[in-house]
Each structure stands twice: as structure tokens, then as C-alpha cells.
Amino acid sequence: MTDINFSRSAAHPDSQGAAGTYPAPRAGEMRWDIIELLFFAYRDFVGDADQELEAFGFGRAHHRVMHFVYRYPGLKVADLLDVLRITKQSLGRVLKQLLDEGYIIQKTGNNDRRQRLLYATAKGEALVAKLAGLQTDRITRALRDINPEGVAAISQFLRAMIDRDDPDKVLEAIFGTGSKKPRE
Amino acid sequence: MTDINFSRSAAHPDSQGAAGTYPAPRAGEMRWDIIELLFFAYRDFVGDADQELEAFGFGRAHHRVMHFVYRYPGLKVADLLDVLRITKQSLGRVLKQLLDEGYIIQKTGNNDRRQRLLYATAKGEALVAKLAGLQTDRITRALRDINPEGVAAISQFLRAMIDRDDPDKVLEAIFGTGSKKPRE
DNA sequence: CAAGATATGTCAACATGACTGACATAAATT
DNA sequence: AATTTATGTCAGTCATGTTGACATATCTTG
Numbered sequence: 485m486t487d488i489n490f491s492r493s494a495a496h497p498d499s500q501g502a503a504g505t506y507p508a509p510r511a512g513e514m515r516w517d518i519i520e521l522l523f524f525a526y527r528d529f530v531g532d533a534d535q536e537l538e539a540f541g542f543g544r545a546h547h548r549v550m551h552f553v554y555r556y557p558g559l560k561v562a563d564l565l566d567v568l569r570i571t572k573q574s575l576g577r578v579l580k581q582l583l584d585e586g587y588i589i590q591k592t593g594n595n596d597r598r599q600r601l602l603y604a605t606a607k608g609e610a611l612v613a614k615l616a617g618l619q620t621d622r623i624t625r626a627l628r629d630i631n632p633e634g635v636a637a638i639s640q641f642l643r644a645m646i647d648r649d650d651p652d653k654v655l656e657a658i659f660g661t662g663s664k665k666p667r668e
Numbered sequence: 669m670t671d672i673n674f675s676r677s678a679a680h681p682d683s684q685g686a687a688g689t690y691p692a693p694r695a696g697e698m699r700w701d702i703i704e705l706l707f708f709a710y711r712d713f714v715g716d717a718d719q720e721l722e723a724f725g726f727g728r729a730h731h732r733v734m735h736f737v738y739r740y741p742g743l744k745v746a747d748l749l750d751v752l753r754i755t756k757q758s759l760g761r762v763l764k765q766l767l768d769e770g771y772i773i774q775k776t777g778n779n780d781r782r783q784r785l786l787y788a789t790a791k792g793e794a795l796v797a798k799l800a801g802l803q804t805d806r807i808t809r810a811l812r813d814i815n816p817e818g819v820a821a822i823s824q825f826l827r828a829m830i831d832r833d834d835p836d837k838v839l840e841a842i843f844g845t846g847s848k849k850p851r852e
Numbered sequence: 853c854a855a856g857a858t859a860t861g862t863c864a865a866c867a868t869g870a871c872t873g874a875c876a877t878a879a880a881t882t
Numbered sequence: 883a884a885t886t887t888a889t890g891t892c893a894g895t896c897a898t899g900t901t902g903a904c905a906t907a908t909c910t911t912g
Contacts, residue, residue: 515807521826528831598859623699626828637818642705644810647712782888
């Protein structure tokens with residue numbers, strides 16, 4: 485009654501009207517498996533944090549900002565924009581809330597006094613730690629039965645999935661092409 | 669000048685005021701590496717499709733709907749809601765557009781005439797194939813230098829990241845706990 | 853020093869894709 | 883006949899993204 489029709493048959497006959505007018509689908513080559521596993525894995529991975537964030541009146545945008553500010557103390561606003569790939573205006577709203585509510589503080593740059601360097605407060609650190617704890621628990625569980633070679637393959641795969649043209653400061657740190665390292 | 673302060677030092681002194689009033693951060697146990705790799709990998713993975721979708725005047729929501737309708741022909745509206753974890757109203761808007769523009773067709777259920785079974789048209793299939801092609805290219809590139817054991821570990825890891833309580837019909841198909849299989 | 857470039861902040865208007873709550877219809881179940 | 887289920891839709895709201903314009907402070911350059 486509530487079954488999906490999972491048959492391997494082609495789409496409904498009515499949907500075949502224009503068949504042949506589009507490029508060959510090369511369906512056999514598609515990595516449907518990885519595509520769908522990434523969708524579900526990421527959905528549940530971020531879902532962990534979403535529940536907690538509600539209690540704070542925050543959303544995913546706040547989490548992303550807090551995370552990178554905590555991890556890379558002294559991050560500039562411009563660097564954050566590169567990492568998150570959003571506009572100044574979008575970041576502004578979220579950042580203002582985090583500043584107002586005391587999760588982040590700004591410090592004027594030493595060399596360049598135009599810069600506002602961002603740091604997590606103790607309150608901000610606690611939030612990041614809580615959320616990272618939930619996500620780490622899920623990751624640890626998922627890695628439990630995988631040997632070191634397997635874990636290395638996972639790490640290599642995820643790295644290779646990331647665009648390397650024009651890497652931002654955080655990516656340089658992650659890939660070790662910069663000389664500096666993230667916190668912890 | 670445009671450098672992040674990547675120092676390992678603690679957060680800015682002003683941020684330490686309330687230290688000790690929050691749970692111990694257990695920072696050493698955190699899988700910062702995987703957390704951040706997942707963020708960047710998924711960002712760039714979905715970014716592939718985003719560009720193409722703009723040309724069609726569609727967004728990510730349309731992609732997700734098209735993908736699962738193509739992959740699981742005859743999917744019901746209710747099943748789609750389970751998979752995407754959005755509300756009927758949210759899905760309604762996107763689905764209506766895809767129906768109106770001829771990417772998807774509905775067919776009244778045989779056993780239960782209340783159901784509207786969903787199928788991709790040839791036009792819809794072409795769109796899904798195009799987007800899956802881009803994502804498959806990225807995945808294939810990322811897997812190029814990884815041996816079969818490594819690929820197995822990646823698959824196992826992604827599966828283990830997914831919540832298994834109350835799995836929807838699509839997840840049952842992916843995990844093989846249902847008897848039916850997806851298309852292709 | 854004056855001029856221009858840069859880093860940041862902010863205003864207004866708008867789009868997308870989520871949400872809640874309420875209600876309608878047709879069809880199946882009890 | 884009454885109830886439940888599957889779907890569709892209306893109205894309003896919210897979070898988070900967008901563009902374009904403009905202001906201010908500060909650094910760099912001619």
C-alpha cells in the first residue's frame with residue numbers, strides 16, 4: 485500500500501515522447517551509489533547539530549561561522565567570506581548576532597587597523613565543542629570497524645573531492661600548503 | 669597582510685572570562701579533520717550542479733526532487749517527503765513547477781487511486797543525467813588513485829554515517845533491506 | 853601630501869526554500 | 883455511514899541567501 489514501485493523498468497511510457505533528442509545518458513557509468521550516500525550522510529551529519537542549534541535560537545549559518553572562528557583564531561572577515569562563499573551582507577547579519585550575544589569578539593588588527601580579527605569567547609567555544617562533539621561521535625562510530633588503511637582512503641577521497649583552484653586560507657591550512665596550522 | 673593568525677595559542681584573553689563554567693571541551697578527541705573535509709567536499713560536490721541548475725532556472729530543491737523521481741520511478745509524494753525531510757507545502761511548490769514545465773509526470777496509482785505516482789519525462793531524465801554526470805566526474809576523479817579496499821572503506825564509512833532508525837523506502841533500497849532495487 | 857585602493861559595515865529591496873496552521877477533496881478503510 | 887489517508891492548496895512567517903549602493907577608516911602609492 486505504501487510501496488514505492490522500485491521496478492527496473494523504464495520511466496512511464498508517456499515520458500518517452502522526446503526520447504533521442506537529448507544526449508545519451510551513459511547511465512552505467514554513473515556513481516549513483518556515492519551520490520546518494522553523500523546526500524544521506526551529509527543530511528544526517530548536519531542534522532546532529534541542527535537540533536542543538538534550535539535550543540540556542542541559531543541556525544546552520546551561525547554554526548559555520550562559529551566553527552571556523554573557533555578553529556582559526558584571528559580569522560578576518562574577508563577570509564570567512566572566502567570560506568563560506570557567501571556575501572558580506574549575509575555574513576553581516578549572522579556575525580552581528582554572534583557578536584551581540586557574546587559568542588565572538590572582534591579585535592582590531594595589529595599591522596592593519598582596518599581589519600577586524602575574530603575570536604571565539606568561552607561561550608562560543610562551549611557551543612562549538614558541543615556541536616563538534618555530536619558530529620565527532622557520529623564519525624567515530626562510522627569509523628569504528630575501519631582499519632587505518634581504510635581511514636586513509638576516506639581522508640584521501642574527501643580531500644580529492646575538494647576544488648583546489650584558488651584555495652582560501654583555511655583550505656591552505658587543511659592541505660598543509662600554508663605554513664600555519666589550525667587550533668588543536 | 670591578508671594572513672590569518674593561525675597560531676595555536678588560546679583564544680583572545682578577553683574571551684576567557686567565563687572559563688571553567690562550561691563542560692570540558694575534550695578537544696583532543698574531536699575529528700576536526702573529517703568534519704571540515706566533509707564540509708568542503710560537500711560544498712564543492714553540490715556546487716557542480718548549482719551552476720547548471722541556474723541555466724534551467726532551478727535550484728537545489730528541484731535537483732533533489734528530480735534525482736529521486738528519476739532513480740525510483742513511481743515514487744509517491746509521501747515517500748518523497750520522507751526522503752527529503754521537508755513539508756508538503758515546500759515540496760508542493762517545487763513539484764508543481766517540475767510538472768508544469770514537463771520534467772515530471774504523475775500517474776494515478778493502480779491499487780490506490782488516491783496516490784500520485786511520479787515519473788521523470790525524457791526531458792527530466794536528460795536533466796538528471798547531466799547533473800549526475802558532473803558529480804560522477806568529480807567522484808571518479810577522487811577515486812582514481814584509491815584501490816578497491818579503499819573504495820569499500822569509503823562506501824562503508826558513508827553508510828555508517830547514515831541514521832538507520834526509521835529508514836524511508838529509498839534508504840531501504842540503498843541498504844538492501846527492501847526487496848526492490850533502484851533504476852539502473 | 854593627495855589620490856586611490858582596501859577592509860569593513862550598513863541600508864534597502866528581493867528570491868528561494870524552508871516552516872506552521874488551516875482547510876478541501878477524493879478515495880480507501882472500518 | 884463514519885473515519886482515516888493521500889494529496890493539494892491558501893495564507894503568513896522565517897532564515898538565509900542575493901544585488902546594488904554607499905559610508906568610513908585606514909593603508910598604499912604616485
